[in-house]
Amino acid sequence: AQKVTQAQTEISVVEKEDVTLDCVYETRDTTYYLFWYKQPPSGELVFLIRRNSFDEQNEISGRYSWNFQKSTSSFNFTITASQVVDSAVYFCALSEAGGGATNKLIFGTGTLLAVQP
Amino acid sequence: DVKVTQSSRYLVKRTGEKVFLECVQDMDHENMFWYRQDPGLGLRLIYFSYDVKMKEKGDIPEGYSVSREKKERFSLILESASTNQTSMYLCASSRGSVSGNTIYFGEGSWLTVV
Numbered sequence: 001a002q003k004v005t006q007a008q009t010e011i012s013v014v015e016k017e018d019v020t021l022d023c024v025y026e027t028r029d030t031t032y033y034l035f036w037y038k039q040p041p042s043g044e045l046v047f048l049i050r051r052n053s054f055d056e057q058n059e060i061s062g063r064y065s066w067n068f069q070k071s072t073s074s075f076n077f078t079i080t081a082s083q084v085v086d087s088a089v090y091f092c093a094l095s096e097a098g099g100g101a102t103n104k105l106i107f108g109t110g111t112l113l114a115v116q117p
Numbered sequence: 118d119v120k121v122t123q124s125s126r127y128l129v130k131r132t133g134e135k136v137f138l139e140c141v142q143d144m145d146h147e148n149m150f151w152y153r154q155d156p157g158l159g160l161r162l163i164y165f166s167y168d169v170k171m172k173e174k175g176d177i178p179e180g181y182s183v184s185r186e187k188k189e190r191f192s193l194i195l196e197s198a199s200t201n202q203t204s205m206y207l208c209a210s211s212r213g214s215v216s217g218n219t220i221y222f223g224e225g226s227w228l229t230v231v
């Protein structure tokens with residue numbers, strides 16, 4: 001069965017610290033897609049990144065980086081030099097190719113990141 | 118810019134009322150979704166639609182129905198609202214041609230049933 005686990009419920013850091021948000025997934029599909037979304041206090045889920053199961057290259061976008069490891073079924077997200085504006089709930093999500101073109105997402109329970117000034 | 122718009126950000130309804138949550142997307146997406154978000158449970162799929170007038174149940178469809186009469190609009194209906202339906206509701210959309218397409222979300226609707 002498919003599942004996404006974000007074991008960290010809440011993380012609190014001080015500005016400029018680096019922080020890593022963990023995501024572990026379960027799926028039987030060989031083709032799947034992983035996503036990270038950010039949900040600021042306003043409520044909207046903002047898309048951050050999409051990764052397919054055949055691309056294990058790590059990705060960096062500014063202060064954000066993602067580490068995808070199929071061997072451990074993990075897709076971790078690191079924020080370097082965190083800022084107060086990074087405070088939000090972050091969701092990891094999985095979409096299986098076996099789900100067809102309907103692209104249903106299975107979400108983790110989210111990690112609340114609080115960055116203190 | 119992609120845009121998913123939910124008509125109401127905050128609603129307060131009474132138990133037993135019929136409630137409509139409206140969602141419009143301007144990206145010509147085939148797929149549309151309604152999720153419910155509750156603390157500690159993440160987002161759970163209520164219903165989705167992959168075409169006009171087509172719908173499929175998600176993980177928690179009980180107590181809800183949906184309507185998709187036009188491609189850009191997807192409505193969530195609570196036939197008789199109950200207090201356990203107090204929650205944040207998120208609408209989303211994606212292209213439907215292949216799997217794994219990015220899903221884009223609206224700002225959410227906070228519903229309180231009293």
